[in-house]
Amino acid sequence: MNKKWLYTLLLSLITAAVLVACQSEDNADNEEGEISVVASFLPMYEFTQQVAGDRADVQLMLSEGQDAHQYEPSAQDVATVNEADVFVYSSEEMEFWAESLLNTVENENLVVARAADGIENHEGEAGHDHEGHDHEGHDHENEGNSDAQASVSIEGQADHYHTGDQIELTANLSEVVDYDHWHWYQRTSEEEEWEAVPDQGTASFSLEAPEESFEVQAVLYDEDHNVYAESEPVELAIDNHEGHDHGEEADHAEEEHAHDEEAEHDHGDEAEHNHSDDEGHDHEGHVDSETGEAEESLDISGLSDHYHTGDVVTLVAELNEDTDYDHWHWFMREDADHEWEAVPDQTTDHFEYQTTGESFEVRAVLYDGDHNAYAESEPVSVVIDDHEGQDPHIWLDPVLAQDQVAVIRDALIEADPDGQEIYEENAEAFIEELQALDQDYQDAFADAQHRAFVVQHQAFGYLANRYDLEQIAIGGLSTEVEPSPSRMAEIGDLVNQHDVPVIYYQQGANSSIAQTIADETETETEALYDLEVYSEELKEADLGYLEAMQHNLEALQISIN
DSSP, rough: OOOOOHHHHHHHHHHHHHHHHHHHHHHHHHOOOOOEEEEEEEEEHHHHHHHTTTEEEESSSTTTOOOOOOOOOOOHHHHHHTTEEEEOOOOTTTTTTTHHHHOOOOOOOEEEEGGGGGGGTTTTTTTTOSSOOOOTTTTTTTTTTOOSSEEEEEEEOOBBEEEEEEOEEEEEEESSSOOEEEEEEEEEETTTTOOOOOTTOOEEEEOOOSSSOOEEEEEOOOOOOEEEEEEEEEEEEEEOOTHHHHHHHHHHHHOSSSHHOOOOOIIIIHHHHHHHHHHHHHTTTHHHHHHOOOSEEEEEEEEEEEBOOTTTTEEEEEEOOOOOEEEEEEEEESSSSOOEEOOOTTOEEEEEEEESOOOOEEEEEEETTSSSEEEOOOOOEEOBBBBOOOOGGGGSSSSHHHHHHHHHHHHHHHHOOOGGGHHHHHHHHHHHHHHHHHHHHHHHTTOOSSOOOESSSSOOOOHHHHTOOEEEEEEOOOOOSSHHHHHHHHHHHHHHHHHHSSSEEEETTTOOOHHHHHHHTTOEEEOOOOSSSOOOOHHTTTTOOOHHHHHHHHHTTTTTO
């Protein structure tokens, strides 16, 4: 009986000790993280961490190397957000999958922080469109005309443009003033409302010609953000000479063939090749003695995650064996519901094509001496994403980043009112660091005479607008595939035209190809961090947002001087 009593007492003591230990562990966990927060990608994660401190458990949804543009949330991601208290993302223009994710989540108590909402609350920027939306209630025909002190004329207009051409315009004011806050607006017809054109914050206008004609107008604002002067609408005509280019390209393709046999292949075998697609063309390279389909497969390198309208897609087909065959053709189609069509003037293992606004698939085929398909690639998708006319890279503007931080702060307070003081103190401290960063940029570029910089990817529009810089994008430039001599000449002309000493690449992508381009154009190469991806370079250098932006500042000073 005594032993049984002692055993019971000992078991009770052990149970009590375990309960006390668990309670202590729970209290420690609560001290470290009162709420659970999921942040979409790197800038949102770091902004949230800065505000939350030790008060919340913050998780990064996209892991190292993943790109928010091509990300697809997994079932585990949905489950994680279902259990979270707060979900933080920037905008649907950046995280296009966010809306679908939130529609899937069954968490009625989830607080959602759309950080891009903060730019609408920025002091002094109210009423101005930093994402390309129309100004609410802005009437270009009435507002400002009665108070306008000067007139604006637009120069540089051509009689017509082709889709993909570079439109270059200049707004000239009839008098000299200190105002330099410009916006450009566009509409497709008088029945449509005006919409602001992103990344056009100076008197100069530069835009890849779209597929349809449109009107453009320049507006100059004073220091109170009132319309000071505006131009009359100017119509920009897009004329692609429908029905002419195809025949002309076909004729040109025929001229490039050195003998009749190749010309016959260009018009006959391509049709036969397309016909084989209709009857079950095998993209895996299986042999068919009747159709002559490929035995070998090709790899395609140089593909970017997405392109903008007017970018030049540069790809190369790679065969994993040596061969004397050099008769190449590239084929493209809009999607799997359309037939493959040969791309004119693409008869080597290199593919260069200026995009026209629509995504498409492309594949390469290598023919043998008898004009049979010897090797072919799997189709690859060339994704055109113009962000619906909106620049999603808000976080690269240190001023707008402050507004995003404020949105995140308010969301954390809504989910955890008891932590309000902590969140407000942390947010204020981080905003002060962002203000100091903004001041560094202002000081660095205040007296600069040369304000243009050349980038591989058009991601720095907000940064350029904030500090009155000019971003010049070499769209589609690959760091894996060397450009053709003609493309290299285009880049060289641009470098000479703007007298730039350096070409900037994203996140340390300074490959041997980049160095080749630098050598050919007599420039240097340098990395700019757009922070879209938690890259290996960022991780190895242990760079946070502030450090990466300081690096960008120092790198830009090579061009901006």
